[in-house]
Structures are given as C-alpha cells and as structure tokens.
Amino acid sequence: MSSSLSQQEALVYVMVMMSAVDRHMTDDEFARIGTLVRFLPSFEGFDENRLIQIGRDCAAELAAPEGLDVTLELVREALPQRLHDTAYALAVEIAAADQRIRNEEIRLLQLLRDRFGLDKLTCAAIERGAIARFRK
Template sequence: MTSQAQDALIHVMIVAATSDSAITEKELTRITALIDRLPVFEGFDRTRLETVANQCADILNGQDGLDKVLDDAIAVLPAKLQDTAYALAVEVTAVDLYLEQEELRFLELLRDKLSLDRLTTAAIEVAARARHRKLPA
C-alpha cells in the first residue's frame, strides 16, 4: 500500500466527516480507530495524520475543492480499493446513526464518482448501520 493511497483514503474520510459542516468528536474518534486497526492502513505513520488532514483542508478550501479532493483521491486509488473508500466514508458518516442531508448528498456524489454498482454500495450501507446499532434503551 502506498502512502498516496492511504492519504487518499484519509482524505475521503475527512471529507465525509466534514460534509455536514463540522467534524464531531465521534467522527474523529472513528477515523483514528479505523486508521489504527484496518489492514489497508498498515505501515501508516500516525505522526503524519495532522499533515494529511491539513492537506485535505487546504484542497477543500480551494476552487472546486470537494471535486478536486475526490478526483485526486480516486486517481491514486487502485480500482480494488474503491469499495474500501466508499465503506470508509459510510463508516464515518454512520457513526452517530443519523445522516444529515449533506452527508447523504456527499455519499451520493462519492458513489457517482466511484466505479461501484448499486448492490455493492447498498450492502456497504446496510453493514455499517448494523455495526453501529445499539440495544434499545
């Protein structure tokens, strides 16, 4: 796994978290947990996380920032990691079990930019909801 691809996946997660305007503590915790435990991030230097996040923010704040971040990320990701990118975005947005309209629009935009079929994206979304459910109070 190249650091470019890992950075791209982190960019996708950061954009997913900021799609509703602000990164919550839950979203930030989920991002760091995913980086710490998923094999795709094996070898990632955690001391670079702040730098990677700031690079993403700089691109987002530029002209056509959202499209640029996503297009750049997809360009460096191997095709076999496109479903991983979508799964990471869903995982971050689903952490609070409620998706704002902006988050839904972001996931739709990401889905359209990736080469994934509707069955794959639906399966990823259902699996994320199942993982985040809690027992009824």
C-alpha cells in the same frame, strides 16, 4: 496545491471529507478515523501522527476553487479500482459514527459512488453493514 496522494492518504481524505461535509467534525467521527487507521490492513505501516497534517491538507484542497471536485479526482486517481469500495466503506463508517446521517453526507456518498463507478447493490450492502454495526 494539487498533488498526487498515496493510497493511504487518499483513504484518509475520504474520511476527512465525510467528517467535514456538514462543517462540523464530531469527536465520535475523529475517534472513528483514528480507530480505523490503527485497525485496518489498508493502513499497515501508516504513521498515525500524520493524520492531523493530512486532514489540514485535505481541508486546504476543499477550500480551493472547485475544491470538492478536485479533491474527489485526486482521491480517485490515487486509488486502484480494488480500493474503491474500501474508500466508500470508510466514508459510510464515518457518516454512521455519530449515528445520524445528514443530507450533506448522503450527497457526498452519492458523489463517491458515481466517481468510483460503484454499483448500487454494492453500496447498499456496505451501508446496511454499517447500520447493523452501529445499532444500539
């Protein structure tokens, strides 16, 4: 099933992985994915109607043998280095959407940071920004 992804598909995969990592995709997380796809310049020209199919494709990749590792590599290969921090920021946005960060989400963020070669200071800044945006 492994195939190459477009940049936009890879960014959606990151958000779907983060939403599904705890095996429960909340309405808040799904709504946040839709909002980000409609709002962010990275998704300009993207057909929002493809979100469900891309989510299914991502779930199928994750369910395959060594699914998480293979999916992370597909995402890394699809994204130029300039979008690595963008992908990480999208993952943080989805993790923060329900205002609870679970251990599984923290672990996936660590895997993304390592896979993308992001420094801890950049990641901390992205995480701190999300905390500020979602604070009540």
